[in-house]
Amino acid sequence: MSRGIRRTGSFIPYAEAVGGILILSAGLYWYAGTEILVNPRFHPFEMVVLLVAARYGFLAGTTTAIMAILTYYGVLLYRDGLSSVYPAEFSFLWPSVFLFSGMVLGEFHDDDRLKLTEARRQIDREREQVQTSIVRLEAQEKALSELEKRFLLQPETVSTLYDVGRSINMANMTSLPIALLTGIVRFSQVDAASIYWNRGAFWELSESVGTAHREKRVPLTGGIWGMALQKKKIILLKSLIESQPERDHIQDSSGKPVSQPLFAIPVLGRKGEVRMMITIEHIPFEMMLPERLRLLEIIADWASHTLGELEEKESVHKKLPIDPLTGLFQKAFFFRRAREELKKAQRYRLPLSLLEIDFYAEDPNSTLLLGHSYLEGLRDVLPQITRDTDVNGTSETGEKLWILLTVTDRDGAEIVADRFRRLFLERRVQNAVEKVGVRALVTSFSPREGNDLTRLANMFMDHLTTLERDPANGIFEATT
16 A cells, blocks of 8 residues: 555656646637747746746656746747747747756755755654663663662661772772772671782782782783783683683793682773772682672772772872972972073073982881871971072972072082971971981082083983982973
């Protein structure tokens, strides 16, 4: 039935064209003769061409125009009594008008029809996507409902998950491995687990709990660690051995075999790369449920989100020219200013001195961390020994302080160093929170008569570059 309707519909434009031309020709010929069809001010066939082209498009409009031209030519032949195939009053004006109007208006119609068809297709595709999303959402809601019925409705589980998530969200870059490991042990009741950091060429053990044989350093792409790094999802040792038996045995840099954990769960950073690896060496058999493994992945996702935020804050912190804790220049900005001051000192033959101050823990078992109270004390000490023209900077680790003393020779820098030691030690006595010692080193650029300024400036510049690239002062990033 539909084919018959389509087939009949395809002849309608041509039937309307033939019928319109014949009816107009007969009616006008009966009323006014052939003159109105030969020399009209506005040819009546043009109305038929415009109507058909506007309704049915380019092909129907062009065909109707050809029909109108043939009818116009036939009327001229009839008027001349069929005496010649070249009628005397034939003009290309009306044939041109018929063809132009039929083709142009038909082309406009076809363009609009294509746009309409594409809009309908787009609506249909969006409708299908919405329907598909609704189906998926219903399936996920059903799965979540089943999971809640089977597992999450236990009050102690919900409370534990809340505590784990809160401790992870409140952690910083240093305490995140400990918070993550503590949460996993508390939630899954594992007997042995570890946290490894991605160090570029190997995995380095950060924190661990329980008794198990574990390596401090593991090859980056070896065994279960490498598979989790590649897949970026939880990997079970059993599945790894079944799919890739050759990964069952891996060796460290010395050639010794490395024992592999039962599970490896990756933690991603802000750029989507695996920054941390959770390994579980032993877990009670009754805890090895699919729901437990899925929730371990959820905990890893929380850790990934927190790690990404911490890395973003750290990245923004490094891009700030001034350290918010101490009010000093960050490392990259300090050395940029130091090079500018060196060029100025060389140009005007002025002395310049760099005072390098190292902070160290008097207790060999403790470490210095950026954010300790001895750094906050610098805000009170430095204004007493420096001028507005001097440049102060600190390393990313907080263990280095640099003071660039403009228009100051070595003797003046030594005086500033002694005064800094005295003021810092006095403040430490007043606020003895940390036992921190201090060492000072002076490097000077002293232009004098007969000195090779270029050589001295290059030596000073090389020393600045060495300090900037020293890993103990933080990661070096080339700046322009």
